[in-house]
Amino acid sequence: MTNAISNPPHKIIGVAIIWNDQGQILIDRRLPQGPMGGLWEFPGGKVESGETIQQCIQREIAEELGIEVTVGEHLITIHHTYTHLQVSLTVHHCRHLAGVPQAIECAEVRWVNLDELDNFTFPEANVEIIAALKKS
Numbered sequence: 001m002t003n004a005i006s007n008p009p010h011k012i013i014g015v016a017i018i019w020n021d022q023g024q025i026l027i028d029r030r031l032p033q034g035p036m037g038g039l040w041e042f043p044g045g046k047v048e049s050g051e052t053i054q055q056c057i058q059r060e061i062a063e064e065l066g067i068e069v070t071v072g073e074h075l076i077t078i079h080h081t082y083t084h085l086q087v088s089l090t091v092h093h094c095r096h097l098a099g100v101p102q103a104i105e106c107a108e109v110r111w112v113n114l115d116e117l118d119n120f121t122f123p124e125a126n127v128e129i130i131a132a133l134k135k136s
């Protein structure tokens with residue numbers, strides 16, 4: 001088999017579990033076009049060169065949602081292989097500091113309670129993140 005199929009490119013992704021003062025978590029819906037279009041996710045994106053995970057998360061959250069967060073404790077890192085991409089989802093708890101979340105680079109944003117997460121469809125790799133979150 002070709003290498004492209006057996007060994008797709010690998011990206012490190014900073015992922016944020018953003019908590020508000022009501023104990024809710026922010027989720028966003030990916031744009032309909034593109035990979036995993038229309039699925040819900042925890043906000044985040046690819047780490048750029050020279051950037052720490054904390055810097056990546058703060059930048060992605062500002063770019064995608066227009067809000068400020070503080071990046072806290074590491075929750076879990078999930079390594080997952082999709083057809084076209086291998087991802088290392090590096091997940092941190094974060095706290096909402098300022099700004100009203102806006103759907104700048106996503107289709108929709110919502111604050112939800114932990115027990116509401118099961119009502120939304122997430123990418124395959126998120127099953128383990130959500131399980132870790134419920135245990136934490």
Ligand SMILES: Nc1nc2c([nH]c(=O)n2[C@H]2C[C@H](O)[C@@H](COP(=O)(O)OP(=O)(O)OP(=O)(O)O)O2)c(=O)[nH]1
Nearest residue numbers: 013015036041042043044045046085087123125126
């Ligand atoms: N942000 C985020 N990405 C996730 C989650 N679960 C999951 O499998 N992913 C995957 C989807 C994508 O392949 C990858 C994140 O990359 P992305 O497309 O959001 O990257 P980005 O924000 O830097 O966007 P772009 O500039 O490349 O368009 O990780 C999740 O909960 N949050």
Ligand SMILES: [Mg+2]
Nearest residue numbers: 043044045046
């Ligand atoms: Mg993203």
